[in-house]
Amino acid sequence: MLKENLKDYTLILASASPRRHQFFKEMELEFEVRLKSVEEIYPSELKAAEISDYLAKLKASAFKNELEAKDVLITSDTVVWHKNESLAKAANDTEAENMLKKLSGDWHQVITSVCFTTIERQIVLNSITEVKFKNLTPEEIRFYIEKFTPFDKAGAYGIQEWIGLIGIEEIKGSYTNVVGLPTQLVYETLTKIIE
DSSP: OHHHHTTTSEEEEOOOOHHHHHHHHHTTOOOEEOOOOOOOOOOTTOOTHHHHHHHHHHHHHTTTTTOOTTEEEEEEEEEEEETTEEEOBOSSHHHHHHHHHHHTTSEEEEEEEEEEEOSSOEEEEEEEEEEEEOOOOHHHHHHHHHHHOOTTSBTTOOTTSHHHHHHEEEEESOHHHHHTOOHHHHHHHHHHHTO
């Protein structure tokens, strides 16, 4: 069992996301949360998974020279990619509404990159899930934004919330990836790192 094999290690999750915290608890992994503020700016020529890979590594770089021998640092970033455009977190109601209008009735990709850093090495992996929304009505979009204020989520929506329950027609790939962490990929990678 991974939990038993990790007992001599310190698993550090550098994320404020309550969804990621919950996933680690549900995987029965003991971890501590360490947060550092990082300005999430990336080179404009990057696309899709290149963006989330870059930002996951950037978040890890904030901990440079702080890790000890048995530390495993996990940083991650999620990107919603639609028609060659990255839909980041919405700053306000208008931005959220515009994003959801773009996603309505169409497919998009949710890409989560996870960076595993120890003092000896760094591994960056990503998971891509294809998601299709039904045609959302203006009333549905407004109701969701007013009730759930999804400004902390890429693409301005959470699949685990009301909009996901009523609006997602089809999904290809990892569901937990869309929530914010490809748990199966994380579990498998941690198992290999500590072998």
